[in-house]
Amino acid sequence: MSNIKFFKEENLALEMHKVRIVQKLNLLPIDERLRAIKEAGNNTFLLRNKEVYLDMLTDSGTNAMSDRQLGAMMIADDSYAGSETFYRLEAAVQKFFGKKYFLPAHQGRACEHILAKSLVKEGDVVPMNYHFTTTKTHINMQGGRVEELYKEEAVKTTSSDPFKGDMDLNKLNAIIAEVGSEHIPFVRIELGTNLIGGQPVSLSNIEEVSKICKKHGIRLMLDASLMTDNLYFNKVREERCKDMSIAEIARAISDLADIIYFSARKLGSAKGGGIVVNEKELFDQMKVLIPIYEGFLTYGGMSTREMEAVAIGLEEATDIDMISHGPEFIAEFARILQSYNVPIVTPAGGLGLHLNAREFVGHIPGEKYQAASLVAAIYIVSGARGMERGTLSEEKNADGSEHIAECELVRLALPRRVFTLSQVRFVADRIAWLYENRHLIGGLKFVEEPAVMRFFIGRLEADGDWQEKLVAKFKEDFGESL
Numbered sequence: 001m002s003n004i005k006f007f008k009e010e011n012l013a014l015e016m017h018k019v020r021i022v023q024k025l026n027l028l029p030i031d032e033r034l035r036a037i038k039e040a041g042n043n044t045f046l047l048r049n050k051e052v053y054l055d056m057l058t059d060s061g062t063n064a065m066s067d068r069q070l071g072a073m074m075i076a077d078d079s080y081a082g083s084e085t086f087y088r089l090e091a092a093v094q095k096f097f098g099k100k101y102f103l104p105a106h107q108g109r110a111c112e113h114i115l116a117k118s119l120v121k122e123g124d125v126v127p128m129n130y131h132f133t134t135t136k137t138h139i140n141m142q143g144g145r146v147e148e149l150y151k152e153e154a155v156k157t158t159s160s161d162p163f164k165g166d167m168d169l170n171k172l173n174a175i176i177a178e179v180g181s182e183h184i185p186f187v188r189i190e191l192g193t194n195l196i197g198g199q200p201v202s203l204s205n206i207e208e209v210s211k212i213c214k215k216h217g218i219r220l221m222l223d224a225s226l227m228t229d230n231l232y233f234n235k236v237r238e239e240r241c242k243d244m245s246i247a248e249i250a251r252a253i254s255d256l257a258d259i260i261y262f263s264a265r266k267l268g269s270a271k272g273g274g275i276v277v278n279e280k281e282l283f284d285q286m287k288v289l290i291p292i293y294e295g296f297l298t299y300g301g302m303s304t305r306e307m308e309a310v311a312i313g314l315e316e317a318t319d320i321d322m323i324s325h326g327p328e329f330i331a332e333f334a335r336i337l338q339s340y341n342v343p344i345v346t347p348a349g350g351l352g353l354h355l356n357a358r359e360f361v362g363h364i365p366g367e368k369y370q371a372a373s374l375v376a377a378i379y380i381v382s383g384a385r386g387m388e389r390g391t392l393s394e395e396k397n398a399d400g401s402e403h404i405a406e407c408e409l410v411r412l413a414l415p416r417r418v419f420t421l422s423q424v425r426f427v428a429d430r431i432a433w434l435y436e437n438r439h440l441i442g443g444l445k446f447v448e449e450p451a452v453m454r455f456f457i458g459r460l461e462a463d464g465d466w467q468e469k470l471v472a473k474f475k476e477d478f479g480e481s482l
């Protein structure tokens, strides 16, 4: 039996693009990395980019643009009102989603602001498969409450469920019966569910949710920010989608929704966002808010150059070769780490690779921030910058004690089409080394702890001298420099 691989046929990582512009990177020696992370208060948000070798903090606004996107930016038509660029973007959005009306906004959370302000009232309940940080805050600020209706598999770190983002239909029926449809302004489905590891939602599940919503006269809203990854997984994991084109799957999904919004920092691989609907009345109700909060109706806070790039980005979002890079590279990342028995979230999802810190550094108490400690250790040994998605990202309990997060994860985002396979392999090898030496990793404690959103700007220090010991062992194994 031959072991020759067939790559595209097996959905293995293979670049369907070539690199024509490069940006030089910097890999500091390990002593300087140790100094940099200490200066940054052990918080990767506070590192400077020149101290980072591979920036895996986020996939938001960091995706690579295509030559066609860059070319289109040069023909942008700058005007406050009525720019030709807007009409090109509007046409691209209408074609992609198949809906009539489009409102531009400067990014995803701005859409959430407009939608929450227009639709959510005091005491309302918004059922969703899983929350996103900014979404939840906007709903709460209107006096509404979020109900997460994820299925059990969603929060299990290891699973073979291909669609962990699916909504639990029994829970949806139950919540509608409990609070009444008049208190539910919309049901929200987040495609490529971000906070549980970029996990997709099946077309079949959206269909079922849509039926329930229709029966009760409730609108169905899609957060399509991570739609390209979701579409890729529909195509390769969902039997009924195998013979459909990406454009057909996209249309089948959006036909089931009443309201769709997206961050073009992800979907569209540029910068911006927007809301699409078919209902004229709803459109008119929301459109008055755009000039107040975003900008005039023909730019919504976006630069015309970015709008041209988003228009092309949406066209390219229906090309499997342009959207496969992320999920396939993440799957390869996962395969390498699994070959070293490193605990990760499975199945591999979109947007990034997720490590299970609770298992990786289980010897560190939860109150000393397992995932945050691991993020700092990864930066020290590799120069790669990840993001903590665990206890440190939670708000404390009312009595001042730590609220230990349900999932204690480290996210290594793979901005789309940005990194090469050898860079992925490099980080995976360093993490494997770290796993072998995990007993050397210790906890962190706050030295400056902001009252809200502490993970963004809080500063921490190592509990003891474990970081120096880690560096000493690293040098023993690899020598002085890298």
Ligand SMILES: *Cc1c(COP(=O)(O)O)cnc(C)c1O
Pocket: 060, 107, 108, 109, 110, 132, 134, 190, 194, 223, 225, 226, 263, 264, 265, 266, 272, 273
């Ligand atoms: C990133 C993201 C948002 C917010 O988008 P921004 O453009 O960063 O404001 C909303 N929802 C999901 C699912 C996201 O991943």
